Each structure stands twice: as C-alpha cells, then as structure tokens.
C-alpha cells in the first residue's frame with residue numbers, strides 16, 4: 001500500500017491556515033449576531049479539515065520542552081528575558097529555554113504544524129486548539145517534590161488535569177467523537193525525569209530523597225511513579241507517545257562547573273542517567289506489551305546528546321563543554337541573564353545555557369527522532385510512525 005504523499009498533506013494544511021486567518025480577521029473587524037453566527041458555522045466547517053490536515057501535537061514535561069507556560073506563573077524558573085530567544089524568528093524571549101527553537105518546535109516543523117502554544121497562553125482559543133497544546137513547565141519532575149524551590153510550577157498531575165480541561169474545551173468546539181479522534185490520532189511528547197536528579201536527589205548534599213533512598217532504589221521508585229504517569233496519559237487517550245530518556249546529566253556545563261573534577265562530566269549524575277535510561281526503555285517495552293500495541297516510543301536522547309558531547313567537531317561545534325550564555329567556569333554557574341557572557345556565534349556551541357542545548361543541537365536531536373535506528377528510537381523512529389499513522 002502506498003504511503004500518503006506528504007506534499008498533499010502540506011497543501012491541505014496551507015489551505016486550512018488561510019481560512020483560519022480569514023476567520024480571525026472577520027472576528028476583529030465585524031460585529032453583530034449574524035457575523036458571530038456565521039463565524040461559528042465557518043469554524044465548524046473548518047474544524048474537521050484542520051484536524052485532518054496535520055495531526056495534533058501535545059507536549060508534556062519540563063524546561064527542555066516548555067514553550068512558555070512559566071511566563072504566566074509566579075516562579076523563578078523562567079526564560080522570559082534576553083538573551084533567551086535571540087535567534088528565535090522574532091528575536092525575542094518566548095519562555096523557551098533556548099536561543100531559538102526547542103525540541104517541540106523542530107518536531108512541529110517535521111509534522112507540518114504550527115509550533116504548539118503554551119496551554120496558559122490567552123492566544124490558545126478557537127481553531128488554534130486543534131493544532132494541539134504545550135503543557136510543559138520548567139522545573140517540574142516525575143515526583144511532586146521535585147523543583148519545590150521554584151514554588152509555583154505546573155507539576156505532572158496538574159499538566160494532565162489541564163489536558164482533560166483542554167479536551168472539554170475542544171469537545172465544546174467539535175463534539176465528543178471528533179475530539180476523541182483528535183486525541184487518539186495525536187502525536188505526544190513527554191520529557192521529564194532529569195529534574196528528579198538535578199533538582200531533587202542531587203540538589204543539595206544530604207537531600208531528603210538521598211537520605212531516604214540509595215541511588216539504585218531511588219531510580220526504581222522514580223520509574224515506578226513514571227509508570228503511573230504514562231498509564232494516566234494512556235487513560236486520557238494518548239496513543240502515540242514519544243518518551244525521552246534523560247540527557248547525559250553530568251556533562252551539562254552546570255554540572256561540569258559545580259560537581260565535575262577538572263571539568264569532567266560529574267560522575268554521580270552520569271551514574272544516575274546510566275541507571276535510569278535502560279529502566280525507562282524497559283518500562284516502555286512493558287507498557288506496550290501490556291496494551292498490546294506500540295503506543296510508547298523510547299527516545300534515547302542520552303545517546304543522541306552524548307554523540308555531540310564526545311565529538312563536538314563532527315557536528316560543527318567548537319565546544320560542548322562551555323555554555324554560550326552564563327558565567328564562571330564553562331559559563332556553567334548561575335543563570336543566563338542580560339549580564340552574562342554571551343558567545344557571538346550560537347551555532348558553534350552545543351549548549352546554549354548551563355543546562356539546555358542550543359537551537360542547532362536541538363535540530364540534530366530531532367533529526368535523530370526522525371531517522372534514528374532502534375538504538376535511538378525504540379521500537380521505531382518518527383518517520384516510520386508518520387508513514388504508519390498516515391495510512392490509518
């Protein structure tokens with residue numbers, strides 16, 4: 001059977017976008033009951049096309065995938081001042097922890113969608129809801145007690161409550177059956193877990209969790225809690241979920257500066273990632289066999305990042321040790337702020353700030369999502385998923 005050709009998909013998408021723009025203009029220029037009625041009807045006619053043009057995309061997790069939810073919250077975990085966003089199309093900070101695009105943005109590009117709006121954005125209304133939504137919040141972890149120092153952030157259980165609320169809003173727009181189709185047919189990304197080590201177990205010496213658990217027992221506990229979250233996501237209708245492992249936690253500039261010996265990767269955090277990532281793959285395998293379907297896809301972001309950390313030049317980076325924006329050794333101390341050192345050419349840095357990859361590195365990571373072998377994408381990569389799902 002032939003795979004649905006992408007060009008056709010794109011032309012449908014463009015067609016529906018033009019209509020969205022027309023509706024938006026109509027609503028701001030014309031008033032009166034008849035116009036509003038006409039608008040509601042036009043929106044109704046538009047909805048199924050928008051939904052089938054590009055599949056919806058939902059994002060859950062932490063700062064690696066937050067598109068700006070924390071801008072709307074009273075928290076210190078935010079990326080809403082320069083130089084964040086310096087290479088974004090608007091050249092302004094958006095709340096993304098990147099100089100430009102982040103991982104969800106590149107995925108949106110690959111599936112032919114607009115970038116996901118933060119769920120808390122007031123712009124996320126009407127037909128824009130059908131593109132999907134981003135529920136991620138910088139600082140959160142799998143556990144509720146991760147990131148408590150950031151106070152007011154959207155923890156995982158709350159991200160899922162918002163997802164339920166989102167589905168109620170879309171149901172009011174296109175009805176229950178089409179909403180179910182939209183959610184079941186959606187692509188979902190969940191990136192969480194790194195903070196359970198960096199901003200919990202290893203946040204301070206003798207942290208509560210490190211006194212409670214040995215590292216191997218903590219990893220088992222975190223994985224058992226993650227199982228509950230992924231089960232909940234399935235219950236909420238998720239049927240294609242990319243589940244990322246943690247990056248090489250000890251090799252980010254912050255950890256080299258704070259915990260590494262002579263700027264080496266910090267051994268304790270590397271050990272945590274080495275214990276956690278294989279158990280996450282096993283969890284994905286278990287859940288898929290439990291559901292009898294390839295719902296969850298394990299993404300080996302650890303290996304993807306380790307490739308450019310161990311051999312930056314092969315990717316055109318001059319360094320993978322020093323962050324572009326920051327201060328202190330490896331620009332790894334404190335936050336990236338307007339007062340920080342800022343590298344002139346962001347494209348030759350693997351890390352943008354002390355914790356987060358640069359836009360260019362994010363592009364490489366998502367390229368592996370698309371075409372990686374089973375070592376990177378288990379049981380299959382995103383190109384295969386897209387080809388498979390376009391047939392159903």
Ligand SMILES: *[C@@H]1O[C@H](CO)[C@@H](O)[C@H](O)[C@H]1NC(C)=O
Pocket residue numbers: 142143144157225
């Ligand atoms: C996190 O908090 C929510 C709300 O209080 C609760 O329902 C959930 O069980 C908690 N999760 C964990 C792992 O403690």
Ligand SMILES: *[C@@H]1O[C@H](CO)[C@@H](O)[C@H](O)[C@H]1NC(C)=O
Pocket residue numbers: 370371372373374379380381383384
């Ligand atoms: C991944 O994608 C490429 C095409 O981009 C394909 O050739 C390859 O077989 C895929 N691998 C898996 C494991 O799905």
